[in-house]
Amino acid sequence: MAAEIREVENISGDINQFLLQICNYSIVYFYGGMIMNKKILVAYFSASGVTAKVAKKLAEAVGADLFEIEPESPYTSGDLNWTDKKSRSSVEMNNPEFRPAIAGKVDAMEQYEVVFVGFPIWWYVAPNIINTFLESYDFSGKTIIPFATSGGSGMGKTNEKLALSCPGASLLKGKILNGSLSQTEMKEWVDSL
Numbered sequence: 088m089a090a091e092i093r094e095v096e097n098i099s100g101d102i103n104q105f106l107l108q109i110c111n112y113s114i115v116y117f118y119g120g121m122i123m124n125k126k127i128l129v130a131y132f133s134a135s136g137v138t139a140k141v142a143k144k145l146a147e148a149v150g151a152d153l154f155e156i157e158p159e160s161p162y163t164s165g166d167l168n169w170t171d172k173k174s175r176s177s178v179e180m181n182n183p184e185f186r187p188a189i190a191g192k193v194d195a196m197e198q199y200e201v202v203f204v205g206f207p208i209w210w211y212v213a214p215n216i217i218n219t220f221l222e223s224y225d226f227s228g229k230t231i232i233p234f235a236t237s238g239g240s241g242m243g244k245t246n247e248k249l250a251l252s253c254p255g256a257s258l259l260k261g262k263i264l265n266g267s268l269s270q271t272e273m274k275e276w277v278d279s280l
């Protein structure tokens with residue numbers, strides 16, 4: 088009799104586990120699907136190639152189109168010298184109003200509902216060229232998801248800096264994608280949004 092009760096308990100434990108799993112999959116399906124089922128663009132700026140690699144992997148993982156935010160005047164290694172207060176990046180980042188010009192435009196931005204925006208962290212925030220990018224289009228009604236690579240810093244006050252440049256958009260909490268995340272890990276992140 089005791090053995091039978093134990094067996095019934097085991098079966099009901101299994102069923103509970105099974106139902107819980109279905110529940111989890113449903114949550115992932117409904118919420119994850121909210122991003123994955125939409126037309127997605129991954130736009131990125133990368134001064135030395137690190138963010139570019141991550142952006143390409145992310146675009147493949149979520150089936151998105153890819154757009155590189157290229158500065159009209161590319162950054163040289165001297166421009167990127169953060170130890171030099173007079174380098175181009177230091178001067179630009181010291182002036183939050185400065186908007187470096189971008190070469191090229193996204194074709195038919197209106198087709199995208201979700202736009203991932205990738206960049207390296209500069210001085211604890213997004214580089215000013217990301218503000219240039221956001222101010223070049225009407226993002227109202229769209230979802231913007233920032234991601235970044237860094238030497239170790241987090242996103243800092245990036246969203247505070249970006250929010251004013253994309254009025255009417257839903258700007259989600261971004262994520263640092265350092266290290267070599269697999270496409271599966273990237274998908275899991277997107278599903279969790």
Ligand SMILES: Cc1cc2nc3c(=O)[nH]c(=O)nc-3n(C[C@H](O)[C@H](O)[C@H](O)COP(=O)(O)O)c2cc1C
Nearest residue numbers: 133134135136137138207208210211237238239240
């Ligand atoms: C001007 C400048 C400022 C930077 N500031 C930071 C910082 O505040 N925190 C940090 O962790 N890394 C900082 N970094 C490092 C970059 O975020 C990191 O190397 C990034 O992965 C480079 O990406 P990219 O190759 O796509 O340009 C800075 C790099 C530069 C050039």
